[in-house]
Amino acid sequence: MSQVRVRFAPSPTGFFHIGSARTALFNWLYARHTGGVFVLRIEDTDKERNSEPFLNLIYDSLRWLGMDWDEGPQVGGNFGPYLQSQRGDIYREYLAKLKAAGRTYEKDGAVWFKLLGERHKVFDEHRKKEVEKVKNAPSVIDDQIRGRVERTEDEDFVIVRSDGSPVFHLCNVVDDIAMGITHVIRGEDHLSNTSKHVELFKAFGAPVPSYAHIPLILKQNGPGKMSKRDQGALIEEYQRRGYLPEALVNFICLLGWNPGGDKEKMPIAEIIRLFDLPGVNQSNARFDDKKLAHMNLTYLLEQPADRFVVLARALLERAGAKAALAADPAYLREVLLISQPKIKSLEEIPAYTAWFFTEDYPIDPKVREKVMGKGDSKARLTELIAALPGFDFTNDSAIEQGLAALAAKHGLGFGDYQAVARLAVSGTNVGPSITTIFRVLGRERTLARLQRLLA
Ligand code: GLU
Numbered sequence: 001m002s003q004v005r006v007r008f009a010p011s012p013t014g015f016f017h018i019g020s021a022r023t024a025l026f027n028w029l030y031a032r033h034t035g036g037v038f039v040l041r042i043e044d045t046d047k048e049r050n051s052e053p054f055l056n057l058i059y060d061s062l063r064w065l066g067m068d069w070d071e072g073p074q075v076g077g078n079f080g081p082y083l084q085s086q087r088g089d090i091y092r093e094y095l096a097k098l099k100a101a102g103r104t105y106e107k108d109g110a111v112w113f114k115l116l117g118e119r120h121k122v123f124d125e126h127r128k129k130e131v132e133k134v135k136n137a138p139s140v141i142d143d144q145i146r147g148r149v150e151r152t153e154d155e156d157f158v159i160v161r162s163d164g165s166p167v168f169h170l171c172n173v174v175d176d177i178a179m180g181i182t183h184v185i186r187g188e189d190h191l192s193n194t195s196k197h198v199e200l201f202k203a204f205g206a207p208v209p210s211y212a213h214i215p216l217i218l219k220q221n222g223p224g225k226m227s228k229r230d231q232g233a234l235i236e237e238y239q240r241r242g243y244l245p246e247a248l249v250n251f252i253c254l255l256g257w258n259p260g261g262d263k264e265k266m267p268i269a270e271i272i273r274l275f276d277l278p279g280v281n282q283s284n285a286r287f288d289d290k291k292l293a294h295m296n297l298t299y300l301l302e303q304p305a306d307r308f309v310v311l312a313r314a315l316l317e318r319a320g321a322k323a324a325l326a327a328d329p330a331y332l333r334e335v336l337l338i339s340q341p342k343i344k345s346l347e348e349i350p351a352y353t354a355w356f357f358t359e360d361y362p363i364d365p366k367v368r369e370k371v372m373g374k375g376d377s378k379a380r381l382t383e384l385i386a387a388l389p390g391f392d393f394t395n396d397s398a399i400e401q402g403l404a405a406l407a408a409k410h411g412l413g414f415g416d417y418q419a420v421a422r423l424a425v426s427g428t429n430v431g432p433s434i435t436t437i438f439r440v441l442g443r444e445r446t447l448a449r450l451q452r453l454l455a
Pocket of ligand 1: 008009010011043172184185186187190
Protein backbone atom coordinates (compact mmCIF):
# COMPACT_ATOMS: atom_id res chain seq x y z
CA MET A 1 0.00 0.00 0.00
CA SER A 2 1.19 3.49 -0.74
CA GLN A 3 2.07 5.82 2.09
CA VAL A 4 -0.78 7.41 4.00
CA ARG A 5 -1.06 11.18 3.45
CA VAL A 6 -3.56 13.04 5.62
CA ARG A 7 -4.16 16.72 6.04
CA PHE A 8 -5.59 19.10 8.57
CA ALA A 9 -7.23 21.91 6.63
CA PRO A 10 -8.41 24.67 8.96
CA SER A 11 -9.74 28.05 7.92
CA PRO A 12 -8.26 30.88 9.98
CA THR A 13 -11.61 32.51 10.64
CA GLY A 14 -11.80 32.21 14.41
CA PHE A 15 -10.26 30.97 17.62
CA PHE A 16 -8.74 27.51 17.72
CA HIS A 17 -11.19 25.34 19.61
CA ILE A 18 -11.53 21.81 20.95
CA GLY A 19 -13.28 20.59 17.80
CA SER A 20 -10.49 21.79 15.50
CA ALA A 21 -7.88 20.38 17.85
CA ARG A 22 -9.57 17.00 17.76
CA THR A 23 -9.77 16.92 13.95
CA ALA A 24 -6.09 17.86 13.82
CA LEU A 25 -5.25 15.25 16.44
CA PHE A 26 -7.05 12.38 14.73
CA ASN A 27 -5.24 13.20 11.49
CA TRP A 28 -1.92 13.53 13.26
CA LEU A 29 -2.43 10.28 15.19
CA TYR A 30 -3.42 8.45 12.05
CA ALA A 31 -0.29 9.68 10.28
CA ARG A 32 1.95 8.75 13.20
CA HIS A 33 0.23 5.37 13.65
CA THR A 34 0.64 4.42 10.00
CA GLY A 35 4.03 6.02 9.42
CA GLY A 36 2.30 8.43 7.05
CA VAL A 37 2.60 12.13 6.34
CA PHE A 38 0.68 14.83 8.19
CA VAL A 39 0.06 17.89 6.02
CA LEU A 40 -1.12 21.25 7.28
CA ARG A 41 -3.08 23.16 4.66
CA ILE A 42 -4.62 26.53 5.33
CA GLU A 43 -7.99 27.07 3.68
CA ASP A 44 -7.91 30.83 3.60
CA THR A 45 -9.75 31.70 0.42
CA ASP A 46 -12.41 33.70 2.22
CA LYS A 47 -10.56 37.03 2.34
CA GLU A 48 -13.23 38.78 4.38
CA ARG A 49 -13.19 36.31 7.22
CA ASN A 50 -9.53 35.32 7.48
CA SER A 51 -7.09 36.99 9.78
CA GLU A 52 -3.38 36.82 10.48
CA PRO A 53 -3.78 36.49 14.27
CA PHE A 54 -6.09 33.50 13.80
CA LEU A 55 -3.57 31.98 11.42
CA ASN A 56 -0.79 32.30 13.98
CA LEU A 57 -3.08 30.87 16.60
CA ILE A 58 -3.41 27.70 14.51
CA TYR A 59 0.38 27.32 14.33
CA ASP A 60 0.86 28.10 18.02
CA SER A 61 -1.90 25.83 19.21
CA LEU A 62 -0.75 22.87 17.12
CA ARG A 63 2.82 23.30 18.32
CA TRP A 64 1.77 23.72 21.93
CA LEU A 65 -0.25 20.51 21.72
CA GLY A 66 2.74 18.74 20.21
CA MET A 67 1.31 18.15 16.75
CA ASP A 68 4.21 18.73 14.42
CA TRP A 69 3.36 18.81 10.71
CA ASP A 70 5.54 17.17 8.10
CA GLU A 71 4.49 19.49 5.29
CA GLY A 72 2.85 22.86 5.36
CA PRO A 73 3.41 26.52 6.10
CA GLN A 74 6.69 27.30 7.88
CA VAL A 75 8.09 23.81 7.19
CA GLY A 76 7.61 23.54 3.42
CA GLY A 77 7.25 20.38 1.36
CA ASN A 78 6.98 19.22 -2.24
CA PHE A 79 3.33 20.07 -2.73
CA GLY A 80 3.23 23.72 -1.71
CA PRO A 81 2.28 26.42 -1.40
CA TYR A 82 0.19 25.25 1.54
CA LEU A 83 -1.99 28.33 1.82
CA GLN A 84 -4.95 28.24 -0.53
CA SER A 85 -4.72 32.00 -1.02
CA GLN A 86 -1.42 31.33 -2.85
CA ARG A 87 -2.73 28.53 -5.06
CA GLY A 88 -4.82 30.53 -7.52
CA ASP A 89 -2.82 29.31 -10.54
CA ILE A 90 -3.31 25.69 -9.55
CA TYR A 91 -7.10 26.16 -9.33
CA ARG A 92 -7.16 27.85 -12.73
CA GLU A 93 -5.14 24.99 -14.22
CA TYR A 94 -7.50 22.38 -12.82
CA LEU A 95 -10.51 24.41 -13.89
CA ALA A 96 -9.18 24.40 -17.44
CA LYS A 97 -9.10 20.59 -17.31
CA LEU A 98 -12.76 20.49 -16.29
CA LYS A 99 -13.63 22.97 -19.04
CA ALA A 100 -11.77 20.91 -21.62
CA ALA A 101 -13.70 17.85 -20.49
CA GLY A 102 -16.95 19.73 -21.00
CA ARG A 103 -17.85 19.62 -17.32
CA THR A 104 -18.41 23.34 -16.76
CA TYR A 105 -20.63 26.11 -18.02
CA GLU A 106 -21.17 29.75 -17.18
CA LYS A 107 -24.38 31.15 -15.80
CA ASP A 108 -24.99 34.52 -14.11
CA GLY A 109 -21.27 35.24 -14.20
CA ALA A 110 -20.39 32.16 -12.16
CA VAL A 111 -18.81 28.91 -13.30
CA TRP A 112 -20.92 25.84 -12.63
CA PHE A 113 -19.92 22.22 -12.35
CA LYS A 114 -22.01 20.09 -14.66
CA LEU A 115 -23.25 16.72 -13.43
CA LEU A 116 -23.73 13.88 -15.85
CA GLY A 117 -27.21 12.48 -16.36
CA GLU A 118 -30.59 13.20 -17.79
CA ARG A 119 -32.05 16.64 -16.99
CA HIS A 120 -35.56 17.70 -16.18
CA LYS A 121 -37.23 20.71 -14.61
CA VAL A 122 -39.18 20.55 -11.36
CA PHE A 123 -40.81 23.16 -9.17
CA ASP A 124 -38.92 23.47 -5.86
CA GLU A 125 -41.45 24.22 -3.11
CA HIS A 126 -38.79 25.46 -0.76
CA ARG A 127 -37.12 27.90 -3.12
CA LYS A 128 -40.42 28.75 -4.83
CA LYS A 129 -38.95 28.42 -8.28
CA GLU A 130 -38.37 25.99 -11.07
CA VAL A 131 -35.02 24.20 -10.89
CA GLU A 132 -33.17 21.80 -13.11
CA LYS A 133 -32.63 18.36 -11.61
CA VAL A 134 -30.25 15.72 -12.86
CA LYS A 135 -30.86 11.98 -12.77
CA ASN A 136 -27.57 10.93 -11.31
CA ALA A 137 -26.26 7.74 -9.81
CA PRO A 138 -25.65 7.90 -6.04
CA SER A 139 -22.13 8.30 -4.73
CA VAL A 140 -21.22 5.51 -2.41
CA ILE A 141 -18.96 6.65 0.38
CA ASP A 142 -17.29 3.87 2.26
CA ASP A 143 -16.73 5.92 5.35
CA GLN A 144 -14.29 4.35 7.81
CA ILE A 145 -16.36 5.62 10.72
CA ARG A 146 -19.90 5.95 9.40
CA GLY A 147 -19.83 2.84 7.29
CA ARG A 148 -21.49 2.85 3.88
CA VAL A 149 -23.13 6.19 3.12
CA GLU A 150 -25.02 6.83 -0.09
CA ARG A 151 -25.82 10.28 -1.34
CA THR A 152 -27.01 11.59 -4.64
CA GLU A 153 -26.15 14.96 -6.11
CA ASP A 154 -28.93 16.00 -8.40
CA GLU A 155 -28.15 19.65 -9.10
CA ASP A 156 -25.18 21.35 -10.70
CA PHE A 157 -23.26 23.59 -8.33
CA VAL A 158 -21.10 26.71 -8.52
CA ILE A 159 -17.33 26.19 -8.42
CA VAL A 160 -16.14 29.73 -9.25
CA ARG A 161 -18.08 32.75 -8.02
CA SER A 162 -18.95 35.67 -10.26
CA ASP A 163 -16.09 37.66 -8.70
CA GLY A 164 -13.69 34.99 -9.96
CA SER A 165 -12.94 33.40 -6.59
CA PRO A 166 -12.97 29.60 -6.47
CA VAL A 167 -15.48 27.95 -4.15
CA PHE A 168 -14.50 25.76 -1.18
CA HIS A 169 -15.53 22.52 -2.91
CA LEU A 170 -13.21 23.13 -5.84
CA CYS A 171 -10.18 24.22 -3.80
CA ASN A 172 -10.65 21.43 -1.30
CA VAL A 173 -10.79 18.69 -3.93
CA VAL A 174 -8.09 20.13 -6.18
CA ASP A 175 -5.73 20.36 -3.22
CA ASP A 176 -6.50 16.85 -2.04
CA ILE A 177 -5.67 15.62 -5.54
CA ALA A 178 -2.61 17.82 -6.03
CA MET A 179 -1.27 17.01 -2.57
CA GLY A 180 -1.83 13.29 -2.96
CA ILE A 181 -4.12 13.01 0.05
CA THR A 182 -5.12 9.39 0.66
CA HIS A 183 -7.42 9.80 3.68
CA VAL A 184 -9.79 12.64 4.48
CA ILE A 185 -10.48 12.73 8.21
CA ARG A 186 -12.78 15.60 9.11
CA GLY A 187 -15.82 16.65 11.07
CA GLU A 188 -19.19 15.10 10.39
CA ASP A 189 -20.51 18.52 9.40
CA HIS A 190 -18.68 17.95 6.11
CA LEU A 191 -20.44 14.69 5.31
CA SER A 192 -23.06 16.65 3.38
CA ASN A 193 -20.33 18.02 1.08
CA THR A 194 -18.78 14.68 0.37
CA SER A 195 -20.99 13.64 -2.55
CA LYS A 196 -20.12 16.91 -4.32
CA HIS A 197 -16.47 16.18 -3.67
CA VAL A 198 -16.76 12.64 -4.98
CA GLU A 199 -18.32 13.99 -8.19
CA LEU A 200 -15.39 16.36 -8.59
CA PHE A 201 -12.77 13.66 -7.98
CA LYS A 202 -14.39 11.53 -10.66
CA ALA A 203 -14.62 14.42 -13.09
CA PHE A 204 -10.89 14.98 -12.67
CA GLY A 205 -10.28 11.28 -13.19
CA ALA A 206 -8.62 11.14 -9.76
CA PRO A 207 -8.96 8.36 -7.17
CA VAL A 208 -11.45 9.18 -4.42
CA PRO A 209 -9.71 9.29 -1.04
CA SER A 210 -10.81 7.17 1.85
CA TYR A 211 -13.17 9.13 4.11
CA ALA A 212 -13.57 9.19 7.87
CA HIS A 213 -16.13 11.60 9.24
CA ILE A 214 -15.71 12.19 12.96
CA PRO A 215 -18.86 12.55 15.08
CA LEU A 216 -19.73 15.85 16.69
CA ILE A 217 -18.71 17.07 20.10
CA LEU A 218 -21.81 17.95 22.07
CA LYS A 219 -21.83 20.84 24.49
CA GLN A 220 -21.47 19.96 28.13
CA ASN A 221 -24.98 20.85 29.15
CA GLY A 222 -27.98 20.57 26.96
CA PRO A 223 -28.42 19.52 23.39
CA GLY A 224 -26.45 20.64 20.38
CA LYS A 225 -22.97 20.88 19.08
CA MET A 226 -20.26 22.54 21.10
CA SER A 227 -19.35 25.86 19.52
CA LYS A 228 -16.41 28.23 19.82
CA ARG A 229 -18.54 30.38 22.06
CA ASP A 230 -19.15 27.66 24.64
CA GLN A 231 -17.39 27.75 27.97
CA GLY A 232 -14.16 25.78 27.82
CA ALA A 233 -14.05 25.57 24.03
CA LEU A 234 -10.87 27.51 23.30
CA ILE A 235 -7.44 25.92 23.35
CA GLU A 236 -5.63 29.15 24.22
CA GLU A 237 -7.67 29.38 27.39
CA TYR A 238 -6.14 26.13 28.64
CA GLN A 239 -2.72 27.34 27.65
CA ARG A 240 -3.23 30.53 29.64
CA ARG A 241 -4.53 28.60 32.63
CA GLY A 242 -1.46 26.42 32.77
CA TYR A 243 -3.07 23.18 31.67
CA LEU A 244 -0.63 20.54 30.55
CA PRO A 245 -0.78 20.05 26.78
CA GLU A 246 -0.29 16.30 27.10
CA ALA A 247 -3.27 16.10 29.48
CA LEU A 248 -5.39 18.05 27.01
CA VAL A 249 -4.29 15.81 24.15
CA ASN A 250 -5.11 12.71 26.20
CA PHE A 251 -8.54 14.14 27.01
CA ILE A 252 -9.26 15.22 23.43
CA CYS A 253 -8.31 11.87 21.91
CA LEU A 254 -11.00 10.24 24.04
CA LEU A 255 -13.68 12.53 22.58
CA GLY A 256 -15.11 10.01 20.17
CA TRP A 257 -12.30 7.48 20.16
CA ASN A 258 -12.38 4.32 22.19
CA PRO A 259 -8.98 2.78 22.83
CA GLY A 260 -10.61 -0.41 24.03
CA GLY A 261 -11.03 -1.65 27.58
CA ASP A 262 -11.36 1.05 30.19
CA LYS A 263 -8.10 2.75 29.28
CA GLU A 264 -8.13 6.49 29.72
CA LYS A 265 -4.82 7.94 30.83
CA MET A 266 -2.16 6.95 28.35
CA PRO A 267 1.20 8.31 27.29
CA ILE A 268 1.23 9.67 23.74
CA ALA A 269 3.30 6.76 22.44
CA GLU A 270 0.58 4.36 23.51
CA ILE A 271 -2.15 6.54 22.03
CA ILE A 272 -0.27 6.50 18.72
CA ARG A 273 0.14 2.73 18.92
CA LEU A 274 -3.55 2.09 19.63
CA PHE A 275 -5.18 4.76 17.49
CA ASP A 276 -7.10 3.62 14.46
CA LEU A 277 -10.11 4.86 12.57
CA PRO A 278 -12.41 1.88 13.23
CA GLY A 279 -11.96 2.68 16.94
CA VAL A 280 -13.71 6.02 16.47
CA ASN A 281 -17.33 5.91 17.63
CA GLN A 282 -20.25 6.71 15.41
CA SER A 283 -22.10 8.36 18.24
CA ASN A 284 -21.41 11.90 19.35
CA ALA A 285 -19.06 12.65 22.22
CA ARG A 286 -19.94 14.96 25.05
CA PHE A 287 -17.53 17.55 26.39
CA ASP A 288 -16.94 17.24 30.12
CA ASP A 289 -14.84 19.89 31.85
CA LYS A 290 -14.62 17.94 35.10
CA LYS A 291 -13.11 15.01 33.32
CA LEU A 292 -10.63 17.33 31.65
CA ALA A 293 -9.73 19.00 34.96
CA HIS A 294 -9.24 15.59 36.52
CA MET A 295 -7.08 14.38 33.66
CA ASN A 296 -4.98 17.51 33.98
CA LEU A 297 -4.60 17.01 37.72
CA THR A 298 -3.41 13.43 37.27
CA TYR A 299 -0.73 14.64 34.89
CA LEU A 300 0.17 17.55 37.15
CA LEU A 301 0.76 15.32 40.16
CA GLU A 302 3.24 13.15 38.33
CA GLN A 303 5.31 15.96 36.82
CA PRO A 304 8.99 15.68 37.71
CA ALA A 305 10.16 18.47 40.04
CA ASP A 306 12.12 20.40 37.43
CA ARG A 307 9.31 20.54 34.92
CA PHE A 308 6.74 21.40 37.58
CA VAL A 309 8.85 24.34 38.69
CA VAL A 310 9.18 25.59 35.10
CA LEU A 311 5.41 25.35 34.54
CA ALA A 312 4.55 26.98 37.85
CA ARG A 313 7.03 29.80 37.29
CA ALA A 314 5.38 30.53 33.94
CA LEU A 315 2.06 30.90 35.73
CA LEU A 316 3.60 33.22 38.33
CA GLU A 317 5.05 35.33 35.55
CA ARG A 318 1.72 35.57 33.80
CA ALA A 319 0.04 36.49 37.08
CA GLY A 320 2.67 39.17 37.74
CA ALA A 321 3.64 37.58 41.07
CA LYS A 322 6.68 39.81 41.56
CA ALA A 323 7.46 38.89 45.16
CA ALA A 324 7.55 35.17 44.38
CA LEU A 325 9.76 35.67 41.35
CA ALA A 326 12.13 37.93 43.28
CA ALA A 327 12.53 35.38 46.09
CA ASP A 328 15.56 33.17 46.56
CA PRO A 329 15.26 30.54 43.77
CA ALA A 330 15.85 27.62 46.15
CA TYR A 331 13.13 28.91 48.46
CA LEU A 332 10.73 29.47 45.54
CA ARG A 333 11.40 25.95 44.29
CA GLU A 334 10.73 24.47 47.69
CA VAL A 335 7.46 26.38 48.05
CA LEU A 336 6.33 25.28 44.61
CA LEU A 337 7.17 21.65 45.23
CA ILE A 338 5.34 21.44 48.55
CA SER A 339 2.32 22.95 46.80
CA GLN A 340 2.36 20.50 43.88
CA PRO A 341 0.46 17.70 45.65
CA LYS A 342 -2.03 20.15 47.13
CA ILE A 343 -3.35 22.19 44.22
CA LYS A 344 -6.05 21.20 41.76
CA SER A 345 -4.54 23.11 38.85
CA LEU A 346 -1.56 25.32 38.12
CA GLU A 347 -3.67 28.45 37.99
CA GLU A 348 -4.11 28.17 41.76
CA ILE A 349 -0.37 28.57 42.28
CA PRO A 350 -0.10 32.38 42.55
CA ALA A 351 -2.80 32.70 45.23
CA TYR A 352 -1.92 29.44 46.95
CA THR A 353 1.68 30.45 47.52
CA ALA A 354 1.43 34.25 47.85
CA TRP A 355 1.85 34.40 51.64
CA PHE A 356 5.17 32.60 51.49
CA PHE A 357 6.69 35.62 49.81
CA THR A 358 5.55 38.57 51.90
CA GLU A 359 5.34 39.44 55.57
CA ASP A 360 2.41 41.62 54.70
CA TYR A 361 -0.03 38.83 53.90
CA PRO A 362 -3.69 39.40 54.76
CA ILE A 363 -5.33 37.53 57.62
CA ASP A 364 -8.66 36.11 56.52
CA PRO A 365 -11.13 37.71 58.95
CA LYS A 366 -13.55 34.78 58.85
CA VAL A 367 -10.83 32.25 59.62
CA ARG A 368 -9.46 34.53 62.34
CA GLU A 369 -12.85 34.85 63.99
CA LYS A 370 -13.38 31.12 63.89
CA VAL A 371 -9.95 30.16 65.18
CA MET A 372 -9.49 32.87 67.80
CA GLY A 373 -13.04 32.53 69.05
CA LYS A 374 -12.45 28.92 69.92
CA GLY A 375 -11.02 27.83 73.30
CA ASP A 376 -7.69 29.23 74.33
CA SER A 377 -6.11 29.91 70.99
CA LYS A 378 -4.25 32.85 72.41
CA ALA A 379 -2.75 30.72 75.17
CA ARG A 380 -1.75 28.06 72.60
CA LEU A 381 -0.03 30.72 70.53
CA THR A 382 1.91 31.99 73.54
CA GLU A 383 3.02 28.45 74.43
CA LEU A 384 4.10 27.81 70.88
CA ILE A 385 6.14 31.02 70.73
CA ALA A 386 7.87 30.08 73.96
CA ALA A 387 8.66 26.53 72.79
CA LEU A 388 9.69 27.23 69.20
CA PRO A 389 13.30 28.27 69.87
CA GLY A 390 13.84 24.77 71.32
CA PHE A 391 12.42 22.96 68.25
CA ASP A 392 14.62 20.93 65.97
CA PHE A 393 13.97 22.41 62.51
CA THR A 394 16.00 19.97 60.42
CA ASN A 395 13.02 18.11 58.95
CA ASP A 396 9.25 17.73 59.08
CA SER A 397 9.16 14.88 61.53
CA ALA A 398 11.52 16.63 63.96
CA ILE A 399 9.14 19.61 63.95
CA GLU A 400 6.22 17.28 64.39
CA GLN A 401 7.89 15.72 67.41
CA GLY A 402 8.42 19.19 68.87
CA LEU A 403 4.74 20.01 68.44
CA ALA A 404 3.68 16.66 69.90
CA ALA A 405 5.93 17.13 72.93
CA LEU A 406 4.56 20.63 73.48
CA ALA A 407 0.98 19.36 73.29
CA ALA A 408 1.73 16.48 75.68
CA LYS A 409 3.31 18.84 78.17
CA HIS A 410 0.04 20.77 78.38
CA GLY A 411 -2.13 17.66 78.28
CA LEU A 412 -3.41 18.60 74.80
CA GLY A 413 -3.32 17.26 71.26
CA PHE A 414 -1.37 18.27 68.17
CA GLY A 415 -4.60 19.60 66.70
CA ASP A 416 -4.98 22.20 69.41
CA TYR A 417 -1.99 24.08 68.03
CA GLN A 418 -2.53 23.50 64.38
CA ALA A 419 -5.30 25.93 63.38
CA VAL A 420 -3.89 28.88 65.28
CA ALA A 421 -0.37 28.22 63.99
CA ARG A 422 -1.65 28.03 60.45
CA LEU A 423 -3.66 31.21 60.83
CA ALA A 424 -0.57 32.98 62.16
CA VAL A 425 1.88 31.90 59.48
CA SER A 426 -0.42 32.05 56.46
CA GLY A 427 -3.52 34.04 57.32
CA THR A 428 -5.67 31.19 55.99
CA ASN A 429 -6.88 27.72 56.83
CA VAL A 430 -5.53 25.98 53.72
CA GLY A 431 -2.05 25.03 52.62
CA PRO A 432 0.56 22.32 52.95
CA SER A 433 0.93 20.58 56.31
CA ILE A 434 1.87 22.86 59.18
CA THR A 435 5.17 21.09 59.88
CA THR A 436 6.19 21.50 56.25
CA ILE A 437 5.26 25.17 56.32
CA PHE A 438 7.36 25.70 59.46
CA ARG A 439 10.34 23.97 57.94
CA VAL A 440 10.17 25.89 54.68
CA LEU A 441 9.59 29.27 56.33
CA GLY A 442 12.39 28.55 58.80
CA ARG A 443 12.50 29.28 62.49
CA GLU A 444 12.98 33.05 62.32
CA ARG A 445 10.20 33.73 59.89
CA THR A 446 7.82 31.36 61.64
CA LEU A 447 8.48 32.94 65.01
CA ALA A 448 8.01 36.45 63.66
CA ARG A 449 4.70 35.48 62.12
CA LEU A 450 3.43 33.84 65.32
CA GLN A 451 4.38 36.96 67.26
CA ARG A 452 2.68 39.17 64.76
CA LEU A 453 -0.64 37.42 65.24
CA LEU A 454 -0.30 37.52 69.01
CA ALA A 455 0.29 41.25 68.84
N1 GLU B 1 -11.60 24.14 5.79
C1 GLU B 1 -12.54 23.15 6.23
C2 GLU B 1 -12.95 23.46 7.65
O1 GLU B 1 -12.30 24.22 8.32
C3 GLU B 1 -11.95 21.77 6.18
C4 GLU B 1 -12.61 20.87 5.21
C5 GLU B 1 -11.98 19.52 5.12
O2 GLU B 1 -11.32 19.07 6.07
O3 GLU B 1 -12.15 18.90 4.10
O4 GLU B 1 -13.93 22.96 8.11
